[in-house]
Amino acid sequence: MNTEKRMKEDILKVLLTEEEIRGRVKELGEELRRRFAGRRPMFVGVLNGCFMFMADLVRATDLMGEMEFIGVSSYHNTTSSSGVVQITRDLQRDITGRDIIIVEDILDSGNTLAFLRQYLKTKGAASITIVTLLDKPSRRQKDIQADLSGFEVPDEFVVGYGLDYAQYYRNLPYIGVLKPEVYRA
Ligand code: IMP
Numbered sequence: 025m026n027t028e029k030r031m032k033e034d035i036l037k038v039l040l041t042e043e044e045i046r047g048r049v050k051e052l053g054e055e056l057r058r059r060f061a062g063r064r065p066m067f068v069g070v071l072n073g074c075f076m077f078m079a080d081l082v083r084a085t086d087l088m089g090e091m092e093f094i095g096v097s098s099y100h101n102t103t104s105s106s107g108v109v110q111i112t113r114d115l116q117r118d119i120t121g122r123d124i125i126i127v128e129d130i131l132d133s134g135n136t137l138a139f140l141r142q143y144l145k146t147k148g149a150a151s152i153t154i155v156t157l158l159d160k161p162s163r164r165q166k167d168i169q170a171d172l173s174g175f176e177v178p179d180e181f182v183v184g185y186g187l188d189y190a191q192y193y194r195n196l197p198y199i200g201v202l203k204p205e206v207y208r209a
Pocket residue numbers: 070073098099105128129130131132133134135136137180181182183187188189
């Protein structure tokens with residue numbers, strides 16, 4: 025492996041800058057604070073993509089919330105969904121009767137969130153609120169919408185701020201479009 029390689033060499037263009045993301049995440053946090061005032065929601069982050077967004081979002085809410093995570097996978101190092109969602113790490117706590125805020129990086133085909141919404145209902149959640157940083161509505165296969173979404177993005181494969189291609193690029197501080205030759209290689 026070429027250790028001199030820089031992530032940014034593989035980025036075609038920056039779609040959302042750090043400043044744009046910061047500003048919007050702050051707004052989403054303030055909106056959640058209003059909606060959940062006086063309640064103690066449980067944030068459920070969808071691993072691994074949520075980690076950066078979740079960290080910034082929960083700090084912007086100033087709510088008495090619990091932090092939980094669930095691991096799911098539906099991608100196998102390709103750029104489109106397989107449609108089959110697997111739990112790779114289950115919830116560690118009982119969610120019966122809880123107000124759940126799902127924190128997801130991107131809503132694409134909708135397979136992941138349609139599955140998760142059903143799963144959390146089955147586990148006894150009192151309410152489910154879906155917050156996604158990015159929304160790609162043009163690619164939807166399932167009847168599902170976010171309650172709150174940061175940005176609508178075009179039908180391009182994006183990486184950074186938690187989002188990966190083949191597990192890389194998650195630590196880019198902005199969201200960019202990957203050069204197509206990177207995933208064609
Ligand atoms: P869905 O099940 O097709 O809605 O996809 C949800 C998951 O696919 C997200 O949690 C992401 O991990 C991944 N995903 C979808 N689109 C992209 C993208 O453009 N870049 C990186 N990951 C993506």
